[in-house]
Amino acid sequence: MLRLAPWLIISLLVGPILAGLAMAVLPAFGYLPALGGEAASLAPWQALFAQPGLARSVAISFASGLVTTAISLAVVLLFLAGASGSRLDRWIRRMISPLLSIPHAAAAFGLAFLIAPSGLLARLVSPELTGWERPPDALVVNDPWGLALMAGLIIKEIPFLLLMSLAALHQLDAERRVAMARSLGYRPAIAWLKVVVPSLYPLIRLPVFAVIAYASSVVDVAMILGPTLPPTLAVSILTWFNDPDLSRRFMASAGALLQFGVTAAALASWWGLECLVRRLGRGWVTGGQRRRGERVLRLAGKALILLAAGTALVGIAGLALNSLAGFWRFPDALPQAFTWQHWQRALPSLGGPVTATLMIATVSTLLALGLSLAALENEQRSGRHPAQGRLTSALTLLYLPLIVPQIAFLFGLVVVMEALGTRPTTWLVIFGHLLFVLPYVFLSLSEAYRRFDPRWTRVALTLGATPNGAFWRVRLPMLLAPLLTAMAVGLAVSIGQYLPTLLLGAGRVTTVTTEAVALAAGGNRRLIGVWALVQASLPLVGFLIAVGLPRLLWSNRRGMRGTP
Amino acid sequence: MPIRPLALLPALALMLAGPLQAAPDPTDWNAVLDEARGQTVYWYAWAGEERTNDYIQWTADRVAEDFDIELVHVKLSDTAEAVSRVLAEKQAGNDDRGNVDMIWINGENFATMKANDLLFGPWSEQLPHYPLTDPENTPAVRYDWTIPVDGLESPWSSSQVVFYYDTALVDAHPRSMTELLDWAHDNPGEFTYARVPNFLGNAFITQALLELAEESEILYANMQEADFDEITAPLWAFLDELHPLLWRGGRAFPANSSELRRLMGDSEISLALSFSTTEASGAIANLELPDSVRSYVHDHGMIGNMSFMAIPYNAQHKAGAMVVANFLLSPEAQAHKQDPRVWGSNTVLSVETLDEADRARFDGIDLGIATLSPDELGEVLGQPHPTWVDALAEAWQARYVGR
Numbered sequence: 021m022l023r024l025a026p027w028l029i030i031s032l033l034v035g036p037i038l039a040g041l042a043m044a045v046l047p048a049f050g051y052l053p054a055l056g057g058e059a060a061s062l063a064p065w066q067a068l069f070a071q072p073g074l075a076r077s078v079a080i081s082f083a084s085g086l087v088t089t090a091i092s093l094a095v096v097l098l099f100l101a102g103a104s105g106s107r108l109d110r111w112i113r114r115m116i117s118p119l120l121s122i123p124h125a126a127a128a129f130g131l132a133f134l135i136a137p138s139g140l141l142a143r144l145v146s147p148e149l150t151g152w153e154r155p156p157d158a159l160v161v162n163d164p165w166g167l168a169l170m171a172g173l174i175i176k177e178i179p180f181l182l183l184m185s186l187a188a189l190h191q192l193d194a195e196r197r198v199a200m201a202r203s204l205g206y207r208p209a210i211a212w213l214k215v216v217v218p219s220l221y222p223l224i225r226l227p228v229f230a231v232i233a234y235a236s237s238v239v240d241v242a243m244i245l246g247p248t249l250p251p252t253l254a255v256s257i258l259t260w261f262n263d264p265d266l267s268r269r270f271m272a273s274a275g276a277l278l279q280f281g282v283t284a285a286a287l288a289s290w291w292g293l294e295c296l297v298r299r300l301g302r303g304w305v306t307g308g309q310r311r312r313g314e315r316v317l318r319l320a321g322k323a324l325i326l327l328a329a330g331t332a333l334v335g336i337a338g339l340a341l342n343s344l345a346g347f348w349r350f351p352d353a354l355p356q357a358f359t360w361q362h363w364q365r366a367l368p369s370l371g372g373p374v375t376a377t378l379m380i381a382t383v384s385t386l387l388a389l390g391l392s393l394a395a396l397e398n399e400q401r402s403g404r405h406p407a408q409g410r411l412t413s414a415l416t417l418l419y420l421p422l423i424v425p426q427i428a429f430l431f432g433l434v435v436v437m438e439a440l441g442t443r444p445t446t447w448l449v450i451f452g453h454l455l456f457v458l459p460y461v462f463l464s465l466s467e468a469y470r471r472f473d474p475r476w477t478r479v480a481l482t483l484g485a486t487p488n489g490a491f492w493r494v495r496l497p498m499l500l501a502p503l504l505t506a507m508a509v510g511l512a513v514s515i516g517q518y519l520p521t522l523l524l525g526a527g528r529v530t531t532v533t534t535e536a537v538a539l540a541a542g543g544n545r546r547l548i549g550v551w552a553l554v555q556a557s558l559p560l561v562g563f564l565i566a567v568g569l570p571r572l573l574w575s576n577r578r579g580m581r582g583t584p
Numbered sequence: 585m586p587i588r589p590l591a592l593l594p595a596l597a598l599m600l601a602g603p604l605q606a607a608p609d610p611t612d613w614n615a616v617l618d619e620a621r622g623q624t625v626y627w628y629a630w631a632g633e634e635r636t637n638d639y640i641q642w643t644a645d646r647v648a649e650d651f652d653i654e655l656v657h658v659k660l661s662d663t664a665e666a667v668s669r670v671l672a673e674k675q676a677g678n679d680d681r682g683n684v685d686m687i688w689i690n691g692e693n694f695a696t697m698k699a700n701d702l703l704f705g706p707w708s709e710q711l712p713h714y715p716l717t718d719p720e721n722t723p724a725v726r727y728d729w730t731i732p733v734d735g736l737e738s739p740w741s742s743s744q745v746v747f748y749y750d751t752a753l754v755d756a757h758p759r760s761m762t763e764l765l766d767w768a769h770d771n772p773g774e775f776t777y778a779r780v781p782n783f784l785g786n787a788f789i790t791q792a793l794l795e796l797a798e799e800s801e802i803l804y805a806n807m808q809e810a811d812f813d814e815i816t817a818p819l820w821a822f823l824d825e826l827h828p829l830l831w832r833g834g835r836a837f838p839a840n841s842s843e844l845r846r847l848m849g850d851s852e853i854s855l856a857l858s859f860s861t862t863e864a865s866g867a868i869a870n871l872e873l874p875d876s877v878r879s880y881v882h883d884h885g886m887i888g889n890m891s892f893m894a895i896p897y898n899a900q901h902k903a904g905a906m907v908v909a910n911f912l913l914s915p916e917a918q919a920h921k922q923d924p925r926v927w928g929s930n931t932v933l934s935v936e937t938l939d940e941a942d943r944a945r946f947d948g949i950d951l952g953i954a955t956l957s958p959d960e961l962g963e964v965l966g967q968p969h970p971t972w973v974d975a976l977a978e979a980w981q982a983r984y985v986g987r
């Protein structure tokens with residue numbers, strides 16, 4: 021049974037994605053019988069390339085994939101190099117979970133309200149410092165270069181890359197390496213960058229690729245912060261799919277394939293950049309320079325991460341303020357009055373979506389946890405250890421749902437499901453969520469699972485326990501903390517899913533996220549504030565349980581509490 | 585539930601008939617009511633406004649009470665999502681157990697569904713409440729953007745474009761597109777409209793064309809490619825001059841009417857437009873706009889249209905959907921909808937022809953401080969043919985996107 025687990029996982033992830041992609045390829049070449057497309061043709065591609073501003077859409081999507089990733093990664097590495105052991109370090113580590121649990125859309129709304137010409141920052145300093153009685157006419161949010169979009173993505177990707185780096189660092193014994201380098205006279209931050217980063221990067225390479233893919237194809241953040249004339253490619257595709265003129269479906273399918281290509285091109289360019297950095301960096305690493313730049317690097321590492329974390333938190337605080345605001349005229353720093361009206365209006369309709377969200381998230385996370393545990397236990401018993409970070413290992417397939425743009429295969433997947441006669445039900449949505457929950461659960465669990473000291477199991481076996489007994493009574497209880505963390509990650513991923521819920525649930529399954537995005541279409545910032553706070557607080561509860569429960573259960577066993 | 589063998593017979597007959605299940609016949613209304621009892625109706629409706637959602641929830645409570653129908657609001661951010669869904673079902677050969685029972689629809693989405701045979705009907709003209717709209721004298725009920733309705737959709741709401749402005753910031757509002765241009769020259773950055781092809785953006789450029797074109801009659805027939813450039817030339821000259829004077833110099837546009845409203849609330853702009861005559865009053869009550877905002881219309885008249893309920897050809901609960909659509913047409917539901925404290929969406933009923941008790945329901949409504957009275961709203965201009973609106977939207981994008 022256990023031996024089937026890896027195959028089950030791979031077919032669960034790969035099958036639907038390939039089927040969905042196939043159903044995007046057919047219409048892209050003119051085949052869609054329901055709309056009278058019976059013969060292969062290149063017309064959809066001609067229509068696509070005739071779209072005004074297409075080159076610009078593609079350029080922004082491509083650039084935001086690369087720039088977002090480069091900056092997020094740089095900030096994370098500089099922070100780890102410059103701040104380890106400091107009080108800031110401990111604070112940021114505690115903030116990772118709350119920051120991760122803020123949904124992308126909520127963070128984007130928070131940022132938009134913070135930096136807009138009529139936003140919170142302008143209100144705080146106006147009219148005293150600026151003399152603005154009216155907001156200045158400056159194109160800050162939705163700028164044509166996508167800078168606001170990239171900023172919004174960066175503040176969300178930093179916590180993700182940080183979490184992945186911290187998990188990988190456990191394998192590297194970074195302290196000893198740095199101590200060795202310091203004994204040779206290297207300053208701490210320089211030492212970290214020179215002796216830890218070259219070994220760390222290969223371990224976080226796949227998460228980095230996932231960030232590139234996400235940033236180049238994101239829909240909700242781009243709708244809120246991205247350029248509008250034209251929007252990014254992914255947003256354009258969504259509008260074409262939703263166009264009342266059904267013949268645009270052909271062009272939209274071609275666009276979905278183009279998006280696939282743009283993401284692939286961004287990944288390939290990143291790979292080229294890797295080679296370049298490796299070549300240029302080698303000289304710097306081995307050059308023997310021990311202290312130059314130390315202070316700047318330390319300062320940059322601390323300042324940048326503070327800026328990113330602070331922006332996200334102040335943005336959310338701004339939304340919270342909005343959810344309680346009466347009329348709030350520019351340039352007042354605070355609303356004229358506070359009211360519970362917005363919460364009171366929203367509360368009666370919160371119950372259903374919150375229950376559905378929690379149910380879907382719990383079931384998909386438990387399924388993912390079961391499959392991941394089965395695969396990992398199989399790996400342990402068969403004594404095989406997959407090569408990590410290498411692109412050729414089977415583990416790479418786990419990343420497929422994170423690297424293939426959602427918009428490229430989800431529409432096709434809906435058609436496949438329809439053709440199979442599957443009714444859109446909560447189960448179908450759970451299955452759709454599993455595609456994205458499973459990789460994250462597996463990735464956050466696998467590290468702790470593989471590092472688990474094999475001697476514990478051996479002791480249990482010599483004392484007469486069966487392999488299953490050792491698994492249930494020794495391994496699982498000792499891994500409680502990482503198990504709960506993996507579950508919290510899974511819950512957070514599931515709660516944040518928008519497109520899979522909408523498309524596979526046929527809109528009938530409403531979760532907090534689908535409600536929030538539908539309301540976001542209404543642009544009422546006060547209601548958005550209410551829903552974004554609810555949306556952010558649900559995953560936070562999961563993270564709190566993950567931290568709190570082991571401490572409670574193991575209050576008499578300090579080593580089991582799993583504090584990082 | 586006790587099983588009564590005789591009661592199973594009709595069901596058995598239906599099963600034998602296979603997928604060609606008999607559609608409910610609206611002329612036999614009692615049979616429709618019987619069939620609808622206990623059904624769950626999935627109503628796919630745009631959900632960007634909290635007040636709309638609250639009204640739909642009220643409807644759900646009422647039809648559960650009166651007709652034993654469970655009404656589920658499937659919340660959309662774009663009506664075309666529902667059209668996509670029906671299309672995907674047709675593509676997959678699902679012709680008799682579709683998920684979408686009822687869609688709030690009009691204009692291009694209706695034209696598309698009608699042209700692709702995705703609609704059930706005719707049914708709407710047989711609804712018991714349909715005569716209350718006085719269809720003989722109300723062409724808007726029979727033509728949706730000039731496309732004949734042919735009984736394929738039942739009227740629900742009527743709306744008209746109005747402008748609104750902040751009297752604290754603007755002294756005298758413009759009364760025509762030409763005056764709007766002059767006003768924008770004096771007040772650059774103070775006005776913008778929704779991004780085309782959003783329906784409000786389309787409405788603005790269509791309104792501009794109706795006011796500026798030499799001849800507007802031609803816009804109400806199927807567009808001929810040859811006429812397009814000549815007819816629309818004054819529009820492009822107008823927009824080319826207007827855009828640099830808009831908010832953000834016309835380099836960005838708000839996505840929809842609510843974002844436009846938010847810009848007013850943040851006092852980034854002082855003049856905007858809406859497809860709802862009660863928008864300003866509702867937003868003031870909702871604390872989104874200052875109470876110094878008022879509405880106005882152009883002397884030329886303003887574009888107006890109706891929105892409808894349609895039932896997809898493969899809907900599973902057609903009887904339930906018909907009963908809900910008929911309830912939505914009742915004087916009770918229509919008057920409740922028109923109250924700005926509830927929603928403020930105008931009725932499609934011909935109020936003068938109602939009996940006294942029903943007329944009183946409408947007379948008692950307070951429309952709010954920023955809402956124009958029916959007399960002040962002036963002439964309603966019909967929506968041009970969808971082919972024109974499509975072509976305008978496409979030309980707009982070719983001209984202004986990616987510059």
